[in-house]
Amino acid sequence: MKRRHLLATAALGLGLAFGGAAAAQDKTKACFVYVGPIGDLGWSYQHHQGLLAVQEAYGDKVETAYQESVPEGADAERVLTQMALSGCDIIFTTSFGYMDATNAVAKKFPNVKFEHATGFKREAPNVSIYNARFYEGRAIQGHIAGKMTKTNKIGYIGSFPIPEVIMGINAYYLHAKKVNPAVELTVVWAMTWFDPAKEADAAKAMIEQGVDVIASHTDSTAPLAEAAKTGGKVIGFGQASDMAEYKPSPRVTSIIDNWAPYYVKRVGQVMDGTWESIDSWEGIASGEVELGEITDAVPADVKAEAEAMRDAIAAGTYHPFTGPINKQDGSVWLAEGATAPDGDLLGMGFYVEGITGDIPK
Amino acid sequence: MFGGIDPGLLIASLMVASVPILFAAVGELVVEKAGVLNLGVEGMMIMGAVTGFITAVQTGSPALGFAGGALGGAVLSLLFAVLTQVMQANQVASGLALTLFGLGLSSLLGQGLFGIKPPLTPDVPFGPLADIPFIGTVLFSHDPLVYLSVLAVAGVWAVLSFTRAGLVLRAVGESHDAAHALGYKVRRIRVLAILFGGAMAGLGGAYVSLVRVPQWTDGITAGAGWIALAIVVFASWKPWRALLGAWLFGGITVLQLNLQAAGSRIPVEYLSMSPYLITILVLVIMSSGRGRAALSAPASLGQNFHAAR
Numbered sequence: 001m002k003r004r005h006l007l008a009t010a011a012l013g014l015g016l017a018f019g020g021a022a023a024a025q026d027k028t029k030a031c032f033v034y035v036g037p038i039g040d041l042g043w044s045y046q047h048h049q050g051l052l053a054v055q056e057a058y059g060d061k062v063e064t065a066y067q068e069s070v071p072e073g074a075d076a077e078r079v080l081t082q083m084a085l086s087g088c089d090i091i092f093t094t095s096f097g098y099m100d101a102t103n104a105v106a107k108k109f110p111n112v113k114f115e116h117a118t119g120f121k122r123e124a125p126n127v128s129i130y131n132a133r134f135y136e137g138r139a140i141q142g143h144i145a146g147k148m149t150k151t152n153k154i155g156y157i158g159s160f161p162i163p164e165v166i167m168g169i170n171a172y173y174l175h176a177k178k179v180n181p182a183v184e185l186t187v188v189w190a191m192t193w194f195d196p197a198k199e200a201d202a203a204k205a206m207i208e209q210g211v212d213v214i215a216s217h218t219d220s221t222a223p224l225a226e227a228a229k230t231g232g233k234v235i236g237f238g239q240a241s242d243m244a245e246y247k248p249s250p251r252v253t254s255i256i257d258n259w260a261p262y263y264v265k266r267v268g269q270v271m272d273g274t275w276e277s278i279d280s281w282e283g284i285a286s287g288e289v290e291l292g293e294i295t296d297a298v299p300a301d302v303k304a305e306a307e308a309m310r311d312a313i314a315a316g317t318y319h320p321f322t323g324p325i326n327k328q329d330g331s332v333w334l335a336e337g338a339t340a341p342d343g344d345l346l347g348m349g350f351y352v353e354g355i356t357g358d359i360p361k
Numbered sequence: 362m363f364g365g366i367d368p369g370l371l372i373a374s375l376m377v378a379s380v381p382i383l384f385a386a387v388g389e390l391v392v393e394k395a396g397v398l399n400l401g402v403e404g405m406m407i408m409g410a411v412t413g414f415i416t417a418v419q420t421g422s423p424a425l426g427f428a429g430g431a432l433g434g435a436v437l438s439l440l441f442a443v444l445t446q447v448m449q450a451n452q453v454a455s456g457l458a459l460t461l462f463g464l465g466l467s468s469l470l471g472q473g474l475f476g477i478k479p480p481l482t483p484d485v486p487f488g489p490l491a492d493i494p495f496i497g498t499v500l501f502s503h504d505p506l507v508y509l510s511v512l513a514v515a516g517v518w519a520v521l522s523f524t525r526a527g528l529v530l531r532a533v534g535e536s537h538d539a540a541h542a543l544g545y546k547v548r549r550i551r552v553l554a555i556l557f558g559g560a561m562a563g564l565g566g567a568y569v570s571l572v573r574v575p576q577w578t579d580g581i582t583a584g585a586g587w588i589a590l591a592i593v594v595f596a597s598w599k600p601w602r603a604l605l606g607a608w609l610f611g612g613i614t615v616l617q618l619n620l621q622a623a624g625s626r627i628p629v630e631y632l633s634m635s636p637y638l639i640t641i642l643v644l645v646i647m648s649s650g651r652g653r654a655a656l657s658a659p660a661s662l663g664q665n666f667h668a669a670r
Contacts, residue, residue: 036579036580037468037578037579037580038579039468039471039472039475039577039578039579040578040579041475041476041578068579069579069580155622186622186624187621188618188621188622189621189629189633190618191629191633192583194580194583195583195584196569196574196576196578196581196583197378197381197569197573197574197581197582197583197585198583198614198618199574200573200574201374201378201614201615201618202618202621202622204374204618205374205615205618205619205621205622206622208366208367208370208371208374208619208622209366209619209622209623211622220574220578221576221578222574222576222578225478225574225575225576226574228478228575229575244476245476245477245478356624357624358628360628360629360630361628361630
């Protein structure tokens with residue numbers, strides 16, 4: 001008797017839960033998965049700013065939820081499944097490593113929309129991919145690095161050897177080399193997106209070897225904090241977020257990821273039913289990639305050149321990967337005047353000519 | 362110079378890199394010597410990191426910041442002490458819970474601290490000594506906490522080996538029933554050991570947020586507490602070996618980044634896994650053959666004690 005009673009209660013509870021889900025249908029639920037803590041002041045922080053913008057844009061009509069520091073791998077699949085079950089209408093997975101998990105879970109929940117950042121797989125009709133052309137910002141950073149370095153050694157802290165990062169390294173190097181043929185690039189792979197102590201150590205190792213301009217592709221401000229200890233001898237760039245607290249030096253400018261317009265647009269499309277699976281890759285022109293203020297630590301002429309390059313990229317008159325460009329092994333990648341097709345960039349697995357070292361497999 | 366790497370600078374930076382795990386490991390070593398297994402090191406470290414950061418920013422004094430960090434770690438460990446020594450809760454579960462709680466609480470306390478820079482911790486002024494080539498770089502160019510970490514190892518070693526207090530602590534860890542029969546206050550001693558462990562972990566955490574990465578971000582310790590726990594086992598509960606372990610681990614981490622920066626031809630994958638590989642290797646060597654006896658853990662490790670039982 002008792003057991004039956006229990007079952008009945010459970011059934012009732014289940015019914016209530018479903019009823020609750022049904023009642024919540026008029027509210028659109030947007031969910032976000034972050035790879036780091038929202039307090040990283042970098043990558044995940046910027047995505048969270050996007051969530052806040054969605055909340056502000058739609059107010060009561062939208063409900064948001066997020067989970068931070070979700071490891072890339074099996075855990076991600078579990079988190080995504082849970083989110084889909086909890087009534088999310090659209091789920092943004094904001095790191096490259098969620099690619100397979102996103103597609104796997106999307107197949108199981110055809111009614112939930114999935115948006116995967118920085119990936120290249122769309123295996124289900126309810127998966128979209130979106131990215132920003134960060135390499136455009138990297139090109140400008142490279143120009144500044146080439147002009148500013150006194151030791152002719154510039155550095156790049158890589159996270160993982162994925163096209164996204166390799167693209168950044170190549171753009172950075174090409175534009176430094178263009179203005180300073182003597183420049184040498186040192187790449188250190190941290191093999192993590194977020195580990196402040198390790199990022200600081202990587203920056204320190206570079207500084208000890210004479211590198212005086214450091215760009216980083218990891219998520220914390222630790223490399224800038226390390227550069228700040230040198231008292232102005234070493235400069236760096238804000239990554240993902242403005243990192244304005246390190247102005248005017250070592251942070252001389254920054255790449256700011258502005259996801260808010262995209263998130264607001266896409267959540268709006270879910271609301272009015274016009275959402276479609278797309279492959280979005282916008283850059284400086286549409287405002288997804290912003291260049292942070294160039295500080296006075298940069299000479300006025302260099303600043304003017306950097307801003308001119310930004311404007312040219314925004315106007316579509318200049319592509320950061322314009323030939324002639326050779327691959328590291330000397331073979332031709334882009335002929336004179338040719339610009340890189342998006343497909344080449346999204347699958348980029350090689351360094352351009354002049355960079356030493358190998359990309360980890 | 363070996364391929365662009367200056368050995369003096371390398372040794373100096375490995376000493377700095379291992380300070381947080383060394384503090385935490387030495388503290389945990391004392392806790393485990395008293396027979397308590399506290400898996401909450403990561404939680405206590407990050408609490409120390411945030412409370413130390415807050416104190417240093419509020420007072421403008423790095424020294425007070427470190428004191429605040431130690432206090433923060435100790436206060437959190439008090440929770441563990443109450444759970445396991447008073448309420449007789451399971452130590453493994455309580456320790457894991459302490460880590461999760463510490464991570465969450467630190468994140469809460471750290472709201473609004475983003476972007477603030479803490480006061481700089483100055484190096485100990487050794488004057489002309491610091492200018493001696495190599496030796497000056499390695500020995501005389503650090504902040505006070507680096508020296509304190511080595512002193513802590515020496516102090517723990519001396520107390521455990523040569524003093525009555527150390528003997529009692531070890532007795533409690535080896536056989537709490539025998540120690541109780543002799544009239545020692547097992548629980549009180551264990552609570553004190555836990556508090557010491559918490560303070561040391563907190564100090565290590567404060568070093569991360571005040572010196573190594575002078576800023577606050579969520580999850581700043583990024584797993585250092587777990588490495589400290591592993592180093593205690595690696596050290597087979599001997600303080601000097603904990604120093605060796607911490608330097609070895611910190612050293613290889615720094616070395617692999619330096620090798621990459623110097624353009625070494627060794628693939629990055631091997632370099633990245635090398636700290637862990639070498640740790641495993643040393644563990645295997647130490648636990649084989651005659652060394653096996655030396656690996657013995659305190660006999661009452663992880664067991665709760667109740668006088669009425």
